Amino acid sequence: MTFLGVSVTGATGMESALKRARLAQNLTQEEAVEQLNQITGGATDASLLSAWESGRKRTGMKNRRALSQLYRERSEVLFAHQDGRDTASVLEATGTDVVVRMLTRYTDLVEAMVEVVASAREHLVVTGSRSREKAYLAAIETAVAQQPDLVHYRVLYGPPRHRGLSEHLVRLLELRDPGERRNGVRTLHIGIVEPLEAMERYFVASETAAVVPLPSFHGAEGFDCGVLLGREAAVGLVQHGREACASARPVETLEAVRALPVRHGATPEVGEV
Known part of the structure; x- marks a missing residue:
């Protein structure tokens, strides 16, 4: 099911910085969420991480801070694909x-x-x-x-x-x-x-x-x-x-x-x- 109201990665097919950061550390999505949950104490799963990476869903502040810590990268870099304002979301429209x-x-x-x-x-x-x-x-x-x-x-x-x-x-x-x-x-x-x-x-x-x-x-x-x-x-x-x-x-x-x-x-x- 597609969740509306969130900017989606553009038609160029380029990977998001969030996904590239994970791949740079040679982590699978399952390995990444295991380390993320150790930081947050939460229960994020691989499917939710995949949605964050593609831009289908927007990452909350707590998980943004934890992923920035995990990947050693600034939040504004990792989540630029989610925060783009070029096109109004369905909800905004x-x-x-x-x-x-x-x-x-x-x-x-x-x-x-x-x-x-x-x-x-x-x-x-x-x-x-x-x-x-x-x-x-x-x-x-x-x-x-x-x-x-x-x-x-x-x-x-x-x-x-x-x-x-x-x-x-x-x-x-x-x-x-x-x-x-x-x-x-x-x-x-x-x-x-x-x-x-x-x-x-x-x-x-x-x-x-x-x-x-x-x-x-x-x-x-x-x-x-x-x-x-x-x-x-x-x-x-x-x-x-x-x-x-x-x-x-x-x-x-x-x-x-x-x-x-x-x-x-x-x-x-x-x-x-």
Whole structure:
């Protein structure tokens, strides 16, 4: 699947500086990501490195710094093929057309998030540690149970804020073993972003649509509104979540999930999803 919104290497067929730097050290992609993960503590794989090298996907700042260290080359050299501004990306050209609908009621917000989950067939990325809406969490579990080829990423920002989310993570691990592969691909990834003071992100994204919750339009409490985004924005958020999960600490056993503290009461009470 092609992810939009990122400049792609031009038609000349020239290799990127990022790929040339790896080849100069006589490293395979598998060897390079092994050394990269030793620096970052993440879980980048060879397919993601290949996408970075070709320019199909944009490398995050943490991995840029680590690759600069690994290859002993400046970031602006290694990633020039990703940062070129000669041609506007599809997302830039689309502009506000990526906004499908503003969601101004909590019921609309939950309905849209459930629909994004239910329609996912390739990737489903969910971020945040505050989820507790039962219908939403149940929809995720149903998708994981009924779509065996669906690759699901759950990115936590700090420990769960509610017992319901902890129980949801346990149910995901009961449905799938993160260590198993389907057609050579791991289909369940759960990670916690550290340090704990990292800015929390809230969104759900599939390969075709995404929902980002927003602060309430109706008062100072809660996050009961949001925005429904189309494909061009959704694929960018999927990439965001995949990179965040790759650099997060894996939490992929029942013991690891049950060991997470639950930070009760650390969030607004109205409209949490």
